[in-house]
Amino acid sequence: MATIRNVGMGMASSSTSSSSNGGGAAKAKADLIYRMDDFPDNVNGASIMAREDGIITISEDRTVRIWQKRDNGKFWPSICQYMPHPATAFAFNQETRKLFVGTESGSITEFVISNDSNRLTQLKDYSGHNKRITALHFALECEWLLSCSRDKTFRWYCSESGRLLGSFTLSAWITALQFDFPSKCAFVGDFSGAISVLRLSESGHQLVTTIRGHASSIRSLAWDSKRQQLFSGGFDSTVVVWDIGGKEGIAYELQAHTGKVTSLHYAASTQQLFSAGEDGIVAIWNMDIKRNETPSWVESDNCQQCNKPFFWNFRMMFDTKTLGQRQHHCRNCGKAVCEACSPNRLTIPLMGFETAVRVCSICYALLKDKDRPSHAVLINVLHAVMRYGLRVIVQHCIIRNNRYM
Numbered sequence: 001m002a003t004i005r006n007v008g009m010g011m012a013s014s015s016t017s018s019s020s021n022g023g024g025a026a027k028a029k030a031d032l033i034y035r036m037d038d039f040p041d042n043v044n045g046a047s048i049m050a051r052e053d054g055i056i057t058i059s060e061d062r063t064v065r066i067w068q069k070r071d072n073g074k075f076w077p078s079i080c081q082y083m084p085h086p087a088t089a090f091a092f093n094q095e096t097r098k099l100f101v102g103t104e105s106g107s108i109t110e111f112v113i114s115n116d117s118n119r120l121t122q123l124k125d126y127s128g129h130n131k132r133i134t135a136l137h138f139a140l141e142c143e144w145l146l147s148c149s150r151d152k153t154f155r156w157y158c159s160e161s162g163r164l165l166g167s168f169t170l171s172a173w174i175t176a177l178q179f180d181f182p183s184k185c186a187f188v189g190d191f192s193g194a195i196s197v198l199r200l201s202e203s204g205h206q207l208v209t210t211i212r213g214h215a216s217s218i219r220s221l222a223w224d225s226k227r228q229q230l231f232s233g234g235f236d237s238t239v240v241v242w243d244i245g246g247k248e249g250i251a252y253e254l255q256a257h258t259g260k261v262t263s264l265h266y267a268a269s270t271q272q273l274f275s276a277g278e279d280g281i282v283a284i285w286n287m288d289i290k291r292n293e294t295p296s297w298v299e300s301d302n303c304q305q306c307n308k309p310f311f312w313n314f315r316m317m318f319d320t321k322t323l324g325q326r327q328h329h330c331r332n333c334g335k336a337v338c339e340a341c342s343p344n345r346l347t348i349p350l351m352g353f354e355t356a357v358r359v360c361s362i363c364y365a366l367l368k369d370k371d372r373p374s375h376a377v378l379i380n381v382l383h384a385v386m387r388y389g390l391r392v393i394v395q396h397c398i399i400r401n402n403r404y405m
Helices: 314-320 361-367
Strands: 002-008 026-028 031-039 043-049 054-059 063-069 075-082 087-093 098-103 108-113 120-126 133-139 144-149 153-158 164-169 174-180 185-190 194-201 204-212 218-224 229-234 239-243 251-254 261-267 272-277 281-286 344-348 353-359 376-380 385-391 394-399
Touching: 031 054, 043 087, 054 087, 063 087, 098 120, 098 133, 098 144, 108 144, 133 174, 144 174, 153 174, 153 185, 153 194, 164 194, 164 204, 174 218, 185 218, 194 218, 229 261, 229 272, 261 385, 344 361, 353 361
Parallel strands: 026 376, 087 133, 218 261
Antiparallel strands: 002 031, 002 394, 043 054, 054 063, 063 075, 087 098, 098 108, 108 120, 133 144, 144 153, 153 164, 174 185, 185 194, 194 204, 218 229, 229 239, 239 251, 261 272, 272 281, 281 376, 344 353, 385 394
């Protein structure tokens, strides 16, 4: 059984720095505004309708619902549309009131919502995919509908005619999607942990590059169009920030989650990144600061502090008659060290580490007495978050209690 919670996050608009003693990210409490229970099956997506008290939800029970806030303060469905198959992804444009819904079978249907939100009119269908739709994006500026699926294909259509403009096939399930209109670049995340960057046109595409930074699958993407930064959340509990606009290959990590990062949203007006995950944590990251790039991990046959051999260095183990050590890495300098030379843990907020991470003895001595103020706020919503929508500083969380992949 799934639950939707509408919660206000007052701390999001205040300072996101805690004390300077390096004690980790500040903790905050969200105020529960409204809760919607008793969905018969998984809720696969939800969005707050801007400029009106409305919420759109899609579910495994095949329904598309439009919820309106009544005079008594409760939300009731003004529309309940049944799809032929479970609804798995959607995109909504407030200006045109167009709603695109993808299903488990791979079909996509375009609707328009009436101005009073009491009628849903079907406009057209888009074909081409044959498995679960995982993400949709509607670009009003060029009238394109972008879609991706578990059939490993990414497609883009002309929304005026419904014509397929192009497609691109990957080697793994496609799980996340973002689009930058000025450059016509699509960012396509997949189950292998890769992000493909494609430049699109009405006549084809160009694969610009493929970037990798996660140890496992990509689950969500967000885009800062002003600073040209891409944010990716993965099953490895990590958010990676990619400086696409800088064209220097700079990337750094944001670490505060202990479970899969399932949702990302960038609020341009406040320069904050919101991340949510299976650990029930919503993290609010202050992106109006310059963070340091995560160091590359150095590979070595010996500990780079005490020179003891690692366990695969048989020759040195035999020559020195010592047992091999397990290799670790300092998160601050990236050097390869053994357990004895890295017994300490510290937060490093300027590298995005809001929870204590492994550091070598040398870096620990350099950092332990320095001011290390946090640049994030963590809010525990008590349940795993599957999807959420954001309106200004209002957080809308979709909570689920069972698996969705």
